[in-house]
Amino acid sequence: MDLSNTEKQRIKTQFGEWAIVTGASSGIGLELATQLASAGFNLILNARNEERLLKVAQQLQSHKIEIKSVVADLSDKDGVEKIIQSTQGLKVGLLINNAGYGTSGLFVDASLDSEINMLRVNCEAVLALTHYFAQQFKEQGRGGIIFLSSLVAFQGVPYAANYAASKAYIQSFSEALAVELKAFGVDVLAAAPGPVQSGFGQRANMKMDNAMAADRLGVPILRALGKQSKVVPGLLSKVLTYALRTVPRFIKVKIMEKVMSGFTQHQR
Numbered sequence: 462m463d464l465s466n467t468e469k470q471r472i473k474t475q476f477g478e479w480a481i482v483t484g485a486s487s488g489i490g491l492e493l494a495t496q497l498a499s500a501g502f503n504l505i506l507n508a509r510n511e512e513r514l515l516k517v518a519q520q521l522q523s524h525k526i527e528i529k530s531v532v533a534d535l536s537d538k539d540g541v542e543k544i545i546q547s548t549q550g551l552k553v554g555l556l557i558n559n560a561g562y563g564t565s566g567l568f569v570d571a572s573l574d575s576e577i578n579m580l581r582v583n584c585e586a587v588l589a590l591t592h593y594f595a596q597q598f599k600e601q602g603r604g605g606i607i608f609l610s611s612l613v614a615f616q617g618v619p620y621a622a623n624y625a626a627s628k629a630y631i632q633s634f635s636e637a638l639a640v641e642l643k644a645f646g647v648d649v650l651a652a653a654p655g656p657v658q659s660g661f662g663q664r665a666n667m668k669m670d671n672a673m674a675a676d677r678l679g680v681p682i683l684r685a686l687g688k689q690s691k692v693v694p695g696l697l698s699k700v701l702t703y704a705l706r707t708v709p710r711f712i713k714v715k716i717m718e719k720v721m722s723g724f725t726q727h728q729r
């Protein structure tokens with residue numbers, strides 16, 4: 462699935478010259494980086510695994526764009542600083558806060574260190590990068606920020622309690638910034654997909670049914686940028702969101718318990 466030439470031109474004009482994609486070596490981040498490369502953006506790509514990141518950078522070079530690879534762990538403050546340093550002197554117009562991961566199972570049995578590490582990547586790094594680039598974008602009077610929220614962001618989710626809470630933070634943060642930053646010419650978008658085939662399931666120890674292919678997400682997300690503040694990519698996710706719209710929140714939590722029971726391994 463590819464963006465039309467008109468859409469490529471629109472986003473390049475509105476959000477070029479450089480785009481940052483965190484977590485660009487796999488899944489949704491790789492798809493977004495690929496779409497942006499084909500639209501002619503120069504890219505700052507980030508992930509922890511150097512070999513995989515350099516391979517992606519090499520593949521995307523075929524679009525005749527400039528690419529900087531920033532190998533950095535975003536659970537570490539230095540990782541965020543490394544990304545910021547790599548952008549000095551560049552005209553950055555788009556920040557994609559994509560890097561993130563999930564955990565699953567009963568919270569009481571989880572390692573506190575890994576739960577805190579997840580919050581650092583999913584929330585703290587996103588907060589720090591957004592703070593820096595929102596200031597830059599305000600100054601230049603233009604820019605775009607995309608956040609990776611999730612369908613799990615809209616109610617508590619048993620057996621993925623902390624992951625869902627991290628995405629609720631992202632969703633709420635993004636909704637508020639969309640309003641605040643609009644006045645400065647900066648567009649903010651929260652993308653809230655349902656299950657997607659990527660490295661996510663394995664790392665979160667979740668077995669996800671009916672997962673969407675990652676290469677179907679880039680077009681709806683980038684098409685929505687600058688036009689709306691939230692996008693739910695994929696038909697199944699749209700149907701689910703619509704069907705559950707009027708359901709009381711405590712019932713949604715019960716439904717999520719059933720769904721996650723099928724996705725995760727846990728013992729009471």
Ligand SMILES: NC(=O)c1ccc[n+]([C@@H]2O[C@H](COP(=O)([O-])OP(=O)(O)OC[C@H]3O[C@@H](n4cnc5c(N)ncnc54)[C@H](OP(=O)(O)O)[C@@H]3O)[C@@H](O)[C@H]2O)c1
Nearest residue numbers: 484486487488489508509510535561611656657659660661
């Ligand atoms: N898959 C789903 O079902 C789904 C649904 C809704 C929302 N999301 C969200 O979408 C985003 C992307 O997930 P995905 O499904 O594409 O997963 P993925 O295939 O596992 O990709 C995650 C990317 O983030 C990087 N990453 C992970 N930890 C990092 C860290 N500490 N520092 C820097 N980079 C790191 C990974 O590379 P390295 O491992 O080399 O660092 C990889 O490039 C996440 O925020 C996730 O929460 C996913």
